[in-house]
Amino acid sequence: MAEKTTQGPMDAGRFAALADGYGSALHRWPQAEQAAAVRFAETEEGRAILRRAGKLDALLDRHRVEQPSPALHGMIVAKAATEVRQVRRRRFWWLGFGLAGVGLAGAVAGLALVTVVNPDIPSNHYVMDANATSFGDAGPDADQIEEDL
Amino acid sequence: MGADPDEELVRRIGAGDPAAVQAMVARKLPRILALARRMLGDAAEAEDVAQETFVRIWRHASGWRQKGARFDTWVHRVALNLCYDRLRRRREWTTDELPEVADETPLPDALPGDEERRVGQALLRIAPRQREAIVLVYYQDLSNIEAASAMQVSVDALESLLARGRRALQAMLIGDDGDD
Numbered sequence: 001m002a003e004k005t006t007q008g009p010m011d012a013g014r015f016a017a018l019a020d021g022y023g024s025a026l027h028r029w030p031q032a033e034q035a036a037a038v039r040f041a042e043t044e045e046g047r048a049i050l051r052r053a054g055k056l057d058a059l060l061d062r063h064r065v066e067q068p069s070p071a072l073h074g075m076i077v078a079k080a081a082t083e084v085r086q087v088r089r090r091r092f093w094w095l096g097f098g099l100a101g102v103g104l105a106g107a108v109a110g111l112a113l114v115t116v117v118n119p120d121i122p123s124n125h126y127v128m129d130a131n132a133t134s135f136g137d138a139g140p141d142a143d144q145i146e147e148d149l
Numbered sequence: 150m151g152a153d154p155d156e157e158l159v160r161r162i163g164a165g166d167p168a169a170v171q172a173m174v175a176r177k178l179p180r181i182l183a184l185a186r187r188m189l190g191d192a193a194e195a196e197d198v199a200q201e202t203f204v205r206i207w208r209h210a211s212g213w214r215q216k217g218a219r220f221d222t223w224v225h226r227v228a229l230n231l232c233y234d235r236l237r238r239r240r241e242w243t244t245d246e247l248p249e250v251a252d253e254t255p256l257p258d259a260l261p262g263d264e265e266r267r268v269g270q271a272l273l274r275i276a277p278r279q280r281e282a283i284v285l286v287y288y289q290d291l292s293n294i295e296a297a298s299a300m301q302v303s304v305d306a307l308e309s310l311l312a313r314g315r316r317a318l319q320a321m322l323i324g325d326d327g328d329d
Contacts (some may be wrong), residue, residue, distance in 0.1 A: 017308070017312070018308075020311075020312040020315060020316070021254065021307075021308045021309075021311035021312040021315065022286060022287075022293075022308075022311065023287060023315070028286060028287065028290070029293075030292075030293045030304070031292065037181070040242065053315075054324060055319075056315060056318060056319050056322065056323065058223045059268055059318075059322050059323070060268060060283075060287060060288075060318070061262065061287075062264045062265045062268055063187070063265055063268040063269055063272065064265065065182065065183045065186040065187065066186075066192070067179060067180045068179055068182050071180060072178070072182075072199065072200070073174055073175075075200065076174050076199070076200055077170055077174055078170060078206045079200070079204060079207070080162075080167075080170040080174075080203070082165070082169075082208055083204055083207035084162065084163075084165055084170070084207050084210065084211070085165070087207070087210075087211055088207055118254055
């Protein structure tokens with residue numbers, strides 16, 4: 001949102017346009033133009049423009065709204081406890097799902113790595129039974145077999 | 150744009166601090182209620198909007214991050230959207246669009262003590278976008294940049310809405326062009 005800046009003196013046209021929009025109170029005017037506006041406001045023309053805008057401001061100032069009731073304040077505060085707790089619980093669950101997801105992804109990645117590094121050996125080269133180890137068959141008759149050889 | 154004065158409070162609400170909740174309601178409720186009251190002209194509907202706005206504040210507090218707009222500007226945007234939902238619902242039987250042109254017929258002269266109601270009626274008769282601009286800048290004291298951001302328009306467009314809105318109010322309330 002760009003704001004106009006007035007470096008030099010403000011002209012009557014711009015001053016009147018700002019008064020038309022923002023009213024007679026200079027604190028509501030764009031900050032970048034306030035210094036120039038304050039200077040112009042001291043002129044006869046500036047005072048006349050502000051006086052005109054001030055008529056409507058005086059009417060607008062009469063419109064007041066009631067302060068919030070303590071009951072409304074209380075209802076809003078009571079609702080906060082439930083809402084904030086629910087959001088925190090939801091976040092906790094999402095964190096749990098996230099961690100579970102990371103764990104699952106790790107397991108899948110590990111399985112994939114094992115599959116790549118240690119692929120299945122074709123069955124016509126080697127048959128491993130339940131008793132076989134890296135050092136040979138560890139079954140109950142293994143020693144006997146070796147001796148027979 | 151400097152540091153957001155609400156940021157610390159919002160962080161504490163997100164962490165579940167009950168004192169921060171109380172402080173936020175005390176700080177924002179009068180402003181939100183006033184905004185909705187002037188936009189809608191109905192006290193009960195304004196209270197509903199205020200409650201719904203706070204529900205959204207509680208839901209978003211823990212994830213709130215300042216991305217350009219201040220928290221207060223975001224709260225105004227939320228409350229205004231809720232007001233527009235209600236304004237549209239009121240007009241659904243005729244059209245989806247909210248009027249851009251104000252009814253500038255002068256209001257009858259007020260009896261003593263009746264000026265406040267007359268101003269309220271005049272505010273409700275100007276186009277909603279003009280009313281929104283005036284409420285944000287004049288009554289809510291938002292800067293032109295904050296108001297333009299809340300309305301999602303340029304500063305030039307905001308100034309145009311303000312000027313048209315004030316001219317319409319002047320025609321209704323003062324009945325002339327405001328000259329001496």
